[in-house]
Each structure stands twice: as structure tokens, then as C-alpha cells.
Amino acid sequence: MSRWLVTGAGGQLGSDVTAVLEMYGEDAVACDRTTLDVSDADSVNDVLGEAKPQIVINCAAYTKVDDAETDEETAFCVNADGPDLLARWCYDANARLVHVSTDYVFDGTAASPYDEETPIAPKSAYGRSKAAGERAVLTSGAHAWIVRTAWVYGAVGANFVKTMARLSRSRESVQVVDDQVGAPTWSLHLARGLVAIGASAAEPGIYHCTNGGEASWYVFTRAIYAEMGLDPARVEPTTTDAFPRPAPRPAYSVLSNAKWLSAGLPAMPHWRDGLHEAFVAVGEELTAG
Numbered sequence: 001m002s003r004w005l006v007t008g009a010g011g012q013l014g015s016d017v018t019a020v021l022e023m024y025g026e027d028a029v030a031c032d033r034t035t036l037d038v039s040d041a042d043s044v045n046d047v048l049g050e051a052k053p054q055i056v057i058n059c060a061a062y063t064k065v066d067d068a069e070t071d072e073e074t075a076f077c078v079n080a081d082g083p084d085l086l087a088r089w090c091y092d093a094n095a096r097l098v099h100v101s102t103d104y105v106f107d108g109t110a111a112s113p114y115d116e117e118t119p120i121a122p123k124s125a126y127g128r129s130k131a132a133g134e135r136a137v138l139t140s141g142a143h144a145w146i147v148r149t150a151w152v153y154g155a156v157g158a159n160f161v162k163t164m165a166r167l168s169r170s171r172e173s174v175q176v177v178d179d180q181v182g183a184p185t186w187s188l189h190l191a192r193g194l195v196a197i198g199a200s201a202a203e204p205g206i207y208h209c210t211n212g213g214e215a216s217w218y219v220f221t222r223a224i225y226a227e228m229g230l231d232p233a234r235v236e237p238t239t240t241d242a243f244p245r246p247a248p249r250p251a252y253s254v255l256s257n258a259k260w261l262s263a264g265l266p267a268m269p270h271w272r273d274g275l276h277e278a279f280v281a282v283g284e285e286l287t288a289g
Helices: 012-023 041-051 072-093 125-138 160-170 187-198 217-227 258-262 271-287
Strands: 003-007 027-031 055-058 096-102 143-149 174-177 205-208 235-238
Touching: 003 012, 003 041, 012 027, 012 187, 041 072, 055 072, 055 187, 072 096, 072 125, 072 143, 096 125, 096 187, 125 143, 143 187, 160 174, 160 217, 160 271, 174 217, 187 271, 205 258, 217 235, 217 271
Parallel strands: 003 027, 003 055, 055 096, 096 143, 143 205, 174 235
Antiparallel strands: none
């Protein structure tokens, strides 16, 4: 049995990764931000040195996309310096690293799913920080997998599904952008994928892992309303220009899972099936508050 260590274990994805490892009966050390500061070398060396993991799954991240536009330094601390320190420790300790990245490393101008060989061109501070984290991991020499994902939602923390559920209680109708397209991904499905690749013989490198299919935020919201037993007609389409944000959003964020599948890793369900499964399993958490 291998010893695993999960960073960011108090967050949306990290909590699910920890739960999956526990369900599988693995020896797992869960570290939240109070236990491990991934951007601090002493913290990384002390905590990992004591735990001695053979596999590290890095779910720690600065994900405040809009705030990063005015606080890029903090974003780089967590999203670039953190992976660098973890990868260096893994290299020295001959441990494996699974590092989570994002669709925001791309420019969002594609018309078909991005594969792992597509040149990255981040347009936001958040995207630049995540791209820098990828480079640090790739050049560290560590046995590492970078797993890009997108549009993640889950039972813990804030996310789009929870926001739409809250708005449904206070507004008769909501306007949601219909010109941004991605693949909504349930964090528990992604967590299972991260554990699968960490235990696999897949070649180190970059992989994409999302739920299958694609949808706009508008289509996704209509599906959320349907799962809640509400009338999807209460959701109205609008454009990105109608809701300007500090950070630019990719217009197209769909990631190809072809390399993931060719490596023999488990297929991810279609996003619509994933949403239904999430509501069956953790619907109360998604709609509370």
C-alpha cells in the first residue's frame, strides 16, 4: 500500500480526493491550508518530510479568478511557487506528483476540444499563474502528471451550481451567458480520476480530465433548474458583454479526454449524467444556503 498526501484537503476537490482515498482504504494524509502552506519551503519540507508520502495530489490552488487581476503576486505564490516546491520535494524523495491545472491556460478561441499539445496562451492573471505552475512541474524532473480540468463543482465551498441554486430562491428569472462553452465537471468524478492516474502506469506528462460533452453556462443552468424540479424557462440567455468581469473568461473551454482514455484511465461520465448523479448524492449540499 502506498502512502498518499493530499494538499488543499479542506477545499472542494481536495475533500473529495481524500474521501475517495479513504473509501479505497488507502493510507492518506490530508493537509488543509492550516496544516500545509504549499508556497512556504519550510512548511513543504517539514510536513512532507514527516509524512513521507509516495504519491502527492496537489489540490491546493488560488482560484479567485477576478481577484488575481489585482493580486497576481498571491496567485503566483500559490499556483506557481507551490507546485514548484512540491515537485522539487517529490523529485528528491522519488515520490510521484499529481498536479491539478486548468482550462484557463488556453486563450479560449478554439472551435473544437483542446488537446494536450495545443500551445497555451493564458489571457488572465489566474491563467498565467497556473501556466507557470505547469512549467515548474514539467521542468522539475519529478515523476509527475499535470491534470487539466474545467468548470468544477462539488459539495464543499462556493461554485456555480450553488450560486444558481441560491439565485433561484431570490429571483423569478436569471440571465446566464450562452456564449461561453465548457464541460461541467463534478468534483467527485474528477477526484476518482486523480486517484486513478496517481496509481497508474501512465506516462508522466499533461492529461485532460473533465466530464464528457459540452454546454454553455446557460444550458448548464437550465439543467441545474431541472434537477431542482424548477422550470428551466426561468433561465434566460445573455452574452458575456452583458456581464463584464475583471478577468477575461475563455469563450471555449472544452478539453479533449482522448489522451486520458488512450492511457487506459477510466472514462468520465457525460456532464449531464454527472450533474444528475451529483444531485442524487449531494443535492442537499448543492442547494443549501
